[in-house]
Amino acid sequence: MSPARMGFFTDTSVCIGCKACEVACKEWNAIPEDGLKLTGMSYDNTEGLGADTWRHVAFIEQRKPVGLAEPGVDHAGPVPDSGTPPAEAPMTPTTPGSGGELRWLMASDVCKHCTRAGCLDVCPTGALFRTEYGTVVVQEDVCNGCGYCIPACPYGVIDQRKDDGRAWKCTLCYDRIGEGLTPACAKACPTESIQYGPLDELRARAGERLTWLHDTGVADARLYGHDPHDGVGGDGAFFLLLDEPEVYGLPPDPVVTTRDLPSMWRHAGAAALTLLGGLAAVFAAHGLTGGKR
Structure with a gap:
């Protein structure tokens, strides 16, 4: 019996922008250092995903009045039943009000591990393959550096390293999950913003979280990449957002580039x-x- 499809659910409403996921990803996967230059984009020192950035924490400043949940209220909402006490979560934005004119949106982006992956369709060497967990992995020792996968990705995730030309991206810590371990980024996340597990369970959990946020007045909350009927057949790594996808630098209606093949x-x-x-x-x-x- 094949294992369940595994994935990520990233709840941006409890992300605190600590970048623990970025650091853990780099340390475990031995990814070259980058991101020490001032980008001019608030506290975002990496700008986006790439060959040397497999987890990217975005910092978005908005001039949008937003209220906060009252102190002492259970603002974190439903938390995963992981068997461990939930981490303390930050206050969740609720309905627009007099809580201030500036709000921060923070989100940890990653490869989406698409159900219908254009990168797989165009790879001529078989360097890209789908694992038994439903994730998409690049075998760097098989990659010939042709670069076909880069324009084939509707999210702009895959990139080539300048020193060797090969393609690199998130593997969802294939070596860790094969041993029954949690991916490094999710393991390091202090607020459980990044949750790992069977994809069907994550989708159900995300639906409950979204309902809770809507019931508490967060009307802008929405799920992104969870729908198996979207242009990529649903993502193996999906998100709960507090604004339009474009605000986070995500395409509003991604479509697999090889759909017409x-x-x-x-x-x-x-x-x-x-x-x-x-x-x-x-x-x-x-x-x-x-x-x-």
Whole structure:
């Protein structure tokens, strides 16, 4: 029996921007150092995902009045039943009000491990493969550096390292989950903003969390990448957001870039058969004409 599909649910409403996930990811996967330069984007020192940034914590400052849950209220809402006490979570933004004119949105982004992954479709060497856990992994020793996977990703996740040209991205800590361990980023997250587990369970948990937020007045809360009927067949790493996806630098309606390949091949096959049929007819007619002579 194959194992359940595993994934991430990132609840940005309890992210505190500590970057523990970024550090843990780099340390466990031996990812080269980057991100020490001032980017001019608030406290965001890495700007986006890339070959050397597999977890990226975004800091978004908004001039949007927002109230906060009253002190002493259970502002964290439903927490995962992980068998360990939940970490203390920050106050959750609720309805717009007089709580201030500036709010921070923080979110830890990662490879989405798409159900229909364009990167897999275009890789000519088999360097990209889907694991038994439903995740998508790059085998760097098989990658030839062609770069086809980079434009094929609708999220702009995959990148090539400048020193060797090969593609690199999040593996969802394939080596750890194979041993029954939690991925490094989720293990290090102090607020359980990053949750790891069977994808079906995470989707159910996310739905409960979203309902709780809506019931407490957070009307802008929404799930992103959880729908198995979207343009990529649903993501193996999905998010709860507090604003439009574009605010977080995410495409509003991602579509797998290779979605038209099957129909293109069918049309190409039909055209080839038509051409062959025409050539056969020409040769047959020529043969009949030649016989009369």
